Amino acid sequence: MSDSIIKEKSFELAVCGVNFYKYLVADKKEFVMSKQFLRSVTSVGANVSEVVNAQSKADFIHKLSISQKECDETMYWLELLKETEYISENDFKSIHEKSNVVLKIIRSIIITTKKNL
Template sequence: MSESIVKTKSFDLAVSGVNFYKYIVAEKKEYIMSKQFLRSITSVGDNVREAVNAQSKPDFIHKLAIAQKECDETMYWLELLNATEYISENEFKSLHEQSNEVLKIIRSIIISSKKTHNS
């Protein structure tokens, strides 16, 4: 159940990220940080999808750990874009909250997966 939730929410996060990237490039003419942001935000869902198709429980946990790192990196780029005033507080808040929600779900799945794997 939570796997399908994280799959859906990470995909939705990627869609929001791609649209936001297009906006930053077109309207703000920012190309470097926004490209890093795009790579990390789309990598979250990519690694979640790989985790869903993992060959073993350790592989599943490993792929989700990568997704967790990418989600945290996404939040870093958002924080930096906000701090350098490329994006407004409202733009920042929306995507940051969405990223944080996905991050919490991923962390929860990793914790519960490790518990069941080690029992």
């Protein structure tokens, strides 16, 4: 997985998320939800990176499942930030779409791996 699309996409999502967090803190003065968002969005890629060192297929699936949960959580915080009017619909769509792409790739990898067990 060293040169995989999921590593690339999850890293891009993390970079986008960090920059979005900086915007939320500096411009919107939002500190609580933005911190939760930052933790989850950066955790997606961190857990994907750990997959490389999985000790078994079960461990591989487990680590990717954690990444999937973190991606779901990222999307939750984005939805909450939008509904509480901290972010615009356009800001929401941009990052939400990236998160959704990563989530679909992770789910696909998990499903395929389970089929091959």
